[in-house]
Amino acid sequence: MTTTKGEALPISVRNVTKTYGPVHALDDVSLDVESGEFLTLLGPSGSGKTTLLMVLAGFTRPDRGSLKFGDREVIRTPPHLRDVGMTFQSYALFPHMTVAGNVGYPLKLRKVPKAELERRVEGALETVQLGGFGSRRIDQLSGGQKQRVAVARAIVFEPRILLMDEPLSALDKKLRDQMQIELRHLHEKLGMTTVYVTHDQREALTMSDRIAVVNHGRIMQLSTPRDLYERPANRFVADFIGDSTFLAVTRRGAQIFHGDMALRHDAPPPDADNLLMMIRPERVVLSRNGPQDGANNFTATASEVVYQGDSFLLHARLADGDMVAIRGAMRGENVTSLPAVGDALTLCVAPEDTVLIDGSDA
Amino acid sequence: MNQDGLRLDERLERLKLFGLASPAILLILVILVVPVGWLFYVSFVGADGSYSLENYERMWKRRSYARIFRTTFEVSFLTTGLCILIGYPLAYFIAGLPGRLANLCLITVLLPFWTSLLVRTYAWLVLLQKRGLVNEWAISLGLWDEPIKIVHNMTGNLIGMVHIMLPFLILPVYGAMRAINQDYMKAAANLGASPRRAFWTVFFPLTLPGLFAGSLMVFILCLGFFVTPAVLGGGKVIMVSMKIVSNIELFVNWGAASALGVVLLVLTVAILWVASRFLNLENMTAGGGH
Secondary structure, eight states, X not given: OOOOOOOOOOEEEEEEEEEEXXXXXXXXXXXXXXXXXXXEEEOOTTSSHHHXXXXXHTSSOOSEEEXXXXXXXXXXXXXXXXXXXXXXXXXXXXXXXXXXXXXXXHHXXXXXXXXXXXXXXXXXXXXXXXXXXXXXXXXXXXXXXXXXXXXXXXXTTOOSEEEEESTTTTSOHHHHHHHHHHHHHHHHHHOOEEEXXXXXXXXXXXXXXXXXXXXTTEEEEEEOHHHHXXXXXXXXXXXXXSOOEEEEEEEETTEEEEXXXXXXXXXXXXXXXXXXXXXXXXXXXXXXXXXXXXXXXXXXXXXXXXXXXXXXXXXXXXXXXXXXXXXXXXXXXXXXXXXXTTOEEEEXXXXXXXXXXXXXXX | OOHHHHHHHHHHHHHHHHHHHHHHHHHHIIIIIHHHHHHHHHHTBOTTSSBOOHHHHHHHHOHHHHHHHHHHHHHHHHHHHHHHHHHHHHHHHHHTSOHHHHXXXXXXXXXXXXXXXXXXXXXXXXXXXXXXXXXXXXXXXXXXXXXXXXXXXXXXXXXXXXXXXXXXHHHHHHHHHHTSOHHHHHHHHHTTOOHHHHIIIIIHHHHHHHHHHHHHHHHHHHHTOOHHHHHHSTTSOOOHHHHHHHHHHTTXXXXXXXXXXXXXXXXXXHHHHHHHTTSOTHHHHHTTOO
């Protein structure tokens, strides 16, 4: 490995707005990415996550706002002077150059002497486990290899910031899972500040130090993967990340009720009129021995049971007609006797798994 | 199981395919292979009606023929060069426009393409003549004082030919440009290339097949050009095609005319053969389909 650990740079985005006609692609976005952090912009298509990345790279000119790499204001700096590495969804490898030609391109532009250039190209290729591939043509590579070359090209000039636009979306699932881990290791090794765009919530959870969930050109929540999953700030985040069931609840005095049942919950409810209770399917316990002490107990009827090999998915109807999803591992009792459609069930949700969120923002 | 039946089906299928293609094959045979064969034959018949090489010997010995061939190649080279100089930037400009506007511009490029060659040539004659629009405007604008001679010479001929040939260059070049993934230019910029650098290291090389195809097409079409040099060249630009005509109309010498035709054909095929070693000929048609 010849690529040395460069001094990573923090990124500071302030009040960046970009409109396309009446559409706010970015609506007064402010964001801090810490030095050396792996931050993911996660959101559905059209949410503005790619626009934000393009602003960072310099390909989209915002209407207003400030962008700093370290102490340097770069909002008006053209892309070729920003000195950030980037990988594209389409890889954007130059088809008229070899692998080495592609990876050496940024070094050639920086007038790196030939011997050093060759050494660094080979080093970068070895970093992505493509040592010896330099003379291959681009069209001779598989999708995964192209992805690695794109990464090698983006890191070979030792940028202090790396931007990645849905780098794995064109790969099949197995390769994607493998590349996720590889990119994560690479980040740990090189330590450059990384901004990663994806619409795949599982990918975001797997790879990121922090995730910014983006929708309608705004950042809905910026937090660690665990915090986003366990304590989503609003319904959009709760819905977008992981599977979840929402139940309408009401506030009476200091208590929160689902129907007539006072809920036990650990975290204080948000200060909102319209409250929802969020339950993750895998946190619901299917109790075979009736209600459990200290938990929120619901009686329900099984309405659909799906066997999925390693787990089962069960949809149950509560007494008031609301549907709840339950996921459980296929082991123990479940292997021998999975509930059947129509069975009466007792569902238990522990207080720490009873998450109350502001439901006004659908 | 069923081996014989399946093999029979395959043979029948191939036979049907050949049956479908046979009218076209016949047509090519009748209007292409036979006439070209006839052309070759006539070119080897002397004035006395016997087999002879005199038609080719004449071309070799007379200096006027050498000059005609030189003029033909000169005109073709110049026209191709000017088409590249004008057509490439134009194609670049159109390729950068948003979809609808680009189509509109392409149509304006193609419009003259659909107009009769003769009409366009005579239109240039009207524009370029001594008291034509170009001279009068230039004088009234003070660009030059006296009417200058821009027709009935090489200049006029080149103006006309470049205008006529331009679409053949623009279409494949435009096609090649449109096929370039926009991310390539972004990647080049991101990696540190200035817009100029990105153009010369990434964009231009990727348009080369289209440019090459277009240039080849223009060059080869120019070699056989007749109407435009005849009208706008004013007798000063004699190309091979014109010599062929005069050999037949003036001297009624079919042998000499055929020999010229054969030489032109052989040269064209030779150029195509050399060019095909550098580029896939399929690109020539693939580029223009937009």
